[in-house]
Amino acid sequence: MVDTITIPTASDMHVHLRQGSLMSMPNLQPPISTTEMALAYEAELEQLAPKVTFLMSLYLNPSLTPQEIKKAANAGIRGVKSYPRGVTTNSESGIESYDIYYPVFKAMEEEGMVLNLHGEIPSDPEKNVCVMNAEEKFLNHLKDIHLAFPNLKIILEHATTEAAVTMVKSLGETVGCTITVHHLQLVVDDWAGKCHNFCKPVAKYPSDRAALRNVIKEGHPRFFLGSDSAPHPSHMKEGPEACAGVFTTPLVLPYLATILESFGALDRLEDFACSFGRKFYEIKEEKWVGQVTLVRESWNAPKSYGFGGAGIDGEQGEVVPFMAGKPLGWKIASIA
Amino acid sequence: MVDTITIPTASDMHVHLRQGSLMSMPNLQPPISTTEMALAYEAELEQLAPKVTFLMSLYLNPSLTPQEIKKAANAGIRGVKSYPRGVTTNSESGIESYDIYYPVFKAMEEEGMVLNLHGEIPSDPEKNVCVMNAEEKFLNHLKDIHLAFPNLKIILEHATTEAAVTMVKSLGETVGCTITVHHLQLVVDDWAGKCHNFCKPVAKYPSDRAALRNVIKEGHPRFFLGSDSAPHPSHMKEGPEACAGVFTTPLVLPYLATILESFGALDRLEDFACSFGRKFYEIKEEKWVGQVTLVRESWNAPKSYGFGGAGIDGEQGEVVPFMAGKPLGWKIASIA
Numbered sequence: 001m002v003d004t005i006t007i008p009t010a011s012d013m014h015v016h017l018r019q020g021s022l023m024s025m026p027n028l029q030p031p032i033s034t035t036e037m038a039l040a041y042e043a044e045l046e047q048l049a050p051k052v053t054f055l056m057s058l059y060l061n062p063s064l065t066p067q068e069i070k071k072a073a074n075a076g077i078r079g080v081k082s083y084p085r086g087v088t089t090n091s092e093s094g095i096e097s098y099d100i101y102y103p104v105f106k107a108m109e110e111e112g113m114v115l116n117l118h119g120e121i122p123s124d125p126e127k128n129v130c131v132m133n134a135e136e137k138f139l140n141h142l143k144d145i146h147l148a149f150p151n152l153k154i155i156l157e158h159a160t161t162e163a164a165v166t167m168v169k170s171l172g173e174t175v176g177c178t179i180t181v182h183h184l185q186l187v188v189d190d191w192a193g194k195c196h197n198f199c200k201p202v203a204k205y206p207s208d209r210a211a212l213r214n215v216i217k218e219g220h221p222r223f224f225l226g227s228d229s230a231p232h233p234s235h236m237k238e239g240p241e242a243c244a245g246v247f248t249t250p251l252v253l254p255y256l257a258t259i260l261e262s263f264g265a266l267d268r269l270e271d272f273a274c275s276f277g278r279k280f281y282e283i284k285e286e287k288w289v290g291q292v293t294l295v296r297e298s299w300n301a302p303k304s305y306g307f308g309g310a311g312i313d314g315e316q317g318e319v320v321p322f323m324a325g326k327p328l329g330w331k332i333a334s335i336a
Numbered sequence: 337m338v339d340t341i342t343i344p345t346a347s348d349m350h351v352h353l354r355q356g357s358l359m360s361m362p363n364l365q366p367p368i369s370t371t372e373m374a375l376a377y378e379a380e381l382e383q384l385a386p387k388v389t390f391l392m393s394l395y396l397n398p399s400l401t402p403q404e405i406k407k408a409a410n411a412g413i414r415g416v417k418s419y420p421r422g423v424t425t426n427s428e429s430g431i432e433s434y435d436i437y438y439p440v441f442k443a444m445e446e447e448g449m450v451l452n453l454h455g456e457i458p459s460d461p462e463k464n465v466c467v468m469n470a471e472e473k474f475l476n477h478l479k480d481i482h483l484a485f486p487n488l489k490i491i492l493e494h495a496t497t498e499a500a501v502t503m504v505k506s507l508g509e510t511v512g513c514t515i516t517v518h519h520l521q522l523v524v525d526d527w528a529g530k531c532h533n534f535c536k537p538v539a540k541y542p543s544d545r546a547a548l549r550n551v552i553k554e555g556h557p558r559f560f561l562g563s564d565s566a567p568h569p570s571h572m573k574e575g576p577e578a579c580a581g582v583f584t585t586p587l588v589l590p591y592l593a594t595i596l597e598s599f600g601a602l603d604r605l606e607d608f609a610c611s612f613g614r615k616f617y618e619i620k621e622e623k624w625v626g627q628v629t630l631v632r633e634s635w636n637a638p639k640s641y642g643f644g645g646a647g648i649d650g651e652q653g654e655v656v657p658f659m660a661g662k663p664l665g666w667k668i669a670s671i672a
Contacts, residue, residue, distance in 0.1 A: 123525050125542035130524050132468065132541065188466050189459050191528070192538055193578035198529040205468065206461035238575050240656070242529035320576070 003296040007270040008289050009335065010252055011277040013055075014116070014157050014178045014226025016245070017045055031059035035072045053286040057081045057116060062100065066107035073111035078281065079155075080108060081116045084138070098145060105145065109152035114281065117142060119156045119164065120201055131202045132188070136163040146171050153280070158183065158228045160201045162211035168222065169215070176280045178226025179212050179272075181255045182246040182322050195242035196320050199228070216272050217265040224276035227252055233317035234304065248322045251301060255322060257294050257330035290335050297331040339632040343606040344625050345671065346588055347613040349391075350452070350493050350514045350562025352581070353381055367395035371408045387624040391617065393417040393452060398436065402443035409447035414617065415491075416444060417452045420474070434481055441481065445488040450617065453478060455492045455500065456537055467538045468524070472499040482507050489616070494519065494564045496537045498547035504558060505551070512616045514562025515548050515608075517591045518582040518658050531578035532656050535564070552608050553601040560612035563588055569653035570640065584658045587637060591658060593630050593666035626671050633667040 032038050038056045045054050057079035058064060058072055064080070082098075098105075108115060119142060120134035129137055142156055156168055156177045168177040186203035203209070215223045229252070230245030237243060248255055256273055260266050303325045308316040368374050374392045381390050393415035394400060394408055400416070418434075434441075444451060455478060456470035465473055478492055492504055492513045504513040522539035539545070551559045565588070566581030573579060584591055592609055596602050639661045644652040 125523060125545070128541060128543045130541055131528050132524050187461060188468050192467050193527075193531060193534040193580060194576065195529060195531065195578070196576055202528055205464060205466055207464045209461070240530065240532055240574060242531070244529060 001296075002266065004293060004333070005257065005266075005269065005330075006291055006293045007253075008274045009292055010225060010273040011281075011283070012225055012227045012229070012249075012252065013155065013277040013281070014180075014228050015249065016228065016230040017041075031061070032057070033059045033061055033063060035068065035075050035077060038072065038077050039075060051288040051290075053283075053288070055079060055281065055283075059083075060101060060104070060115075064101075064104055066103050069104055069107035069111060069113065073108075073113055077113070079114040079116045080104070081118070083118045084120055084122055098141060102148065105149050105152055109149045112153070112282075114153040114155055115145070116155050116157055117145075119159070131200070132204065135159070135161050135201050135204075139163060139167045142167060142175070143171065146175050150174065155226070155280070157226055158201060159212065159223075160204050161208045165211045165215050165223075169220065173222070176222045176224065176277075178228075178277075179216065179223055180226065180228045180246070181248045181252055181259065184209070184212055184216070184256075184259050185323075195237045195239075196322075196324065197246060198237075198242050198244055199230070199246045200244040213263045213265065216260070216268050217263065219268055219271055221271070221276050222280065223272070224280060225252070225256070225273045226277070231305075231307075231319040233307075233315075234320050235317065237320065246322050247305075247319050250305065251321065251328070253292060253294055254328050254330045254332060255301075258328045261329060292335050293333045294330045295333040296329060299328055299331055300325050301328055337632075338602065340669075341593065341602075341605065341630045341666075342627055343589075343630075344610045345628055346561060346609040347617075347619070348561055348563045348565070348585075348588065349491065349613040349617070350516075350564050351585065352564065352566040353377075367397070368393070369395045369397055369399060371404065371411050371413060374408065374413050375411060387626075389619075389622040389624070391415060391619075395419075396437060396440070396451075400437075400440055402439050405440055405443035405447060405449065409444075409449055413449070415450040415452050416440070417454070419454045420456055420458055434477060438484065441485050441488055445485045448489070448618075450489040450491055451481070452491050452493055453481075455495070467536070468540065471495070471497050471537050471540075475499060475503045478503060478511070479507065482511050486510065491562070491616070493562055494537060495548065495559075496540050497544045501547045501551050501559075505556065509558070512558045512560065512613075514564075514613075515552065515559055516562065516564045516582070517584045517588055517595065520545070520548055520552070520592075520595050521659075531573045532658075532660065533582060534573075534578050534580055535566070535582045536580040549599045549601065552596070552604050553599065555604055555607055557607070557612050558616065559608070560616065561588070561592070561609045562613070567641075567643075567655040569643075569651075570656050571653065573656065582658050583641075583655050586641065587657065587664070587668075589628060589630055590664050590666045590668060591637075594664045597665060628671050629669045630666045631669040632665060635664055635667055636661050637664055 042054050042056050055078040060080050060082040119138040121138045123130050153174050158180050159177045160183050168175055183203055186197050187206050187209050191197040227248050229247055229249040231247040232243040232245050260269055301323045304318040304320050306318050368377055378390050378392050391414040396416050396418040455474040457474045459466050489510050494516050495513045496519050504511055519539055522533055523542050523545050527533040563584050565583055565585040567583040568579040568581050593605055596605055637659045640654040640656050642654050
């Protein structure tokens with residue numbers, strides 16, 4: 001039995017960094033829609049975490065032009081993010097149809113930028129669309145964009161369904177897929193009435209979770225970590241309407257080692273969390289890549305993390321992390 | 337356009353009355369498992385609401401005998417309630433298999449008692465059972481019991497799925513089905529992160545809601561009101577783990593008139609809420625049946641109801657009702 005694992009620092013290909021006090025823990029208002037905004041935000045983030053290589057994204061919206069894409073690519077911006085309208089926190093200005101973006105996609109394909117898709121269509125009772133099938137009903141959009149731009153790198157983010165896994169596997173080498181830590185652990189029962197496990201996309205059926213686990217276990221190189229970690233102060237979760245999001249950032253690797261081991265995939269930790277994402281993005285240089293050593297140890301995840309109280313906007317509070325107070329099997333021993 | 341409706345007081349064929357302070361607003365601990373317990377509880381309830389005819393139920397459990405059924409029937413107890421293990425509040429002692437209850441069902445059939453089924457099987461990730469499909473996967477139990485005891489009156493309670501509607505319609509005249517107020521209005525999106533709409537069974541897909549609405553609209557006589565109204569103090573809803581239940585009792589008829597009218601079924605209000613349930617139970621005499629007059633009026637449901645503070649256990653708090661603060665189209669003008 002393995003008791004110590006040393007791997008490179010993880011490459012989290014989907015994370016929600018914040019503004020104000022919450023930024024110093026890690027959706028933005030207004031969205032980052034120009035190269036200048038992205039570079040200014042990157043500079044802010046780098047002050048907090050000088051060693052981290054941030055892959056910045058623009059927000060797909062009707063004012064984005066092929067010219068702006070070329071400018072962004074020259075400035076080192078790596079992706080463009082698409083949210084369907086209204087499906088998650090601060091996504092009211094999201095998209096409804098992709099056709100108008102084809103000139104932008106063409107420019108992205110030429111520049112080697114990555115299209116990051118939040119793969120859900122908006123709920124619509126008339127069409128029987130709700131949070132449980134919104135991802136499955138999105139998948140034909142992914143297929144259409146891929147067929148129209150076969151050399152465009154596309155990532156289906158935070159996949160939650162067997163249908164998504166099947167679709168991504170069926171498409172070409174330019175289509176990748178991120179999976180969060182929490183969707184490897186949760187099913188619908190776990191967020192029914194439990195606000196801290198509520199996120200978008202919502203966790204689905206046990207058979208969907210099994211598909212996510214299996215594609216990691218088989219070591220498929222186009223499926224890699226994107227935590228979608230999103231902290232909300234606990235008072236924004238525990239109330240009549242909970243914000244959507246699960247906070248995993250501080251413990252991504254201990255969570256992953258614990259969960260992967262539970263389904264016999266501990267040996268895939270490095271590929272899933274560190275290698276496959278970097279390969280998909282063809283990352284050639286990073287400011288710094290450290291070595292993280294995890295050790296087998298039984299302990300409980302913290303019940304909360306405090307934030308704020310000094311500087312910036314003075315906002316103060318606590319964030320309840322994923323699996324708060326629950327047992328984990330692995331701990332970070334050192335980062336060097 | 338109709339602006340005034342006068343109908344008999346509603347017959348709510350499934351409601352959670354309470355203990356202690358919460359009883360005076362309306363799952364019990366321990367469950368009511370003997371005739372004596374049921375009669376003592378009925379007496380307590382009648383002190384609070386002397387004009388209401390309570391149809392009392394026993395709790396299906398391994399200590400229940402055919403002899404106890406005959407005794408209960410003689411004492412006027414009308415039903416036996418079955419909960420699968422662990423699927424809702426205080427149901428840890430529920431059933432897993434019905435075979436051992438066949439002698440009890442036989443006695444109930446002879447005595448004309450009603451079997452009230454909470455129609456969900458327990459979640460089991462290994463078998464892909466979760467809160468979203470637990471009802472559909474239960475339906476073969478209903479069919480089996482009906483086929484074994486075709487003269488036993490059975491009610492599938494709080495149906496939430498198209499599959500349940502289809503199954504009940506396919507079975508004989510002795511099989512009825514209750515539908516709650518809130519399942520006529522909610523879909524899964526409405527309880528995702530919204531604790532006050534979280535209940536068991538959970539609300540399902542828009543197509544399921546449409547099936548519930550359609551069976552009422554067509555006036556099917558074996559589908560009738562059972563509110564499953566279940567008050568929980570707001571602090572038990574707004575927290576890390578919300579209690580399951582929606583509180584509709586004080587406004588059942590205004591909610592129903594508003595919701596039925598929204599899908600063109602206002603003319604079914606009396607049948608659904610008053611007549612069909614009484615007919616299914618063959619209720620011949622009631623202590624009192626009043627006349628309720630509803631008038632068309634735009635107003636907002638209360639944001640909360642206070643309870644307690646005097647007598648009994650001194651517990652005090654507030655309960656947030658269904659559609660709290662939301663617009664309703666009908667109001668109770670008088671009860672006579």
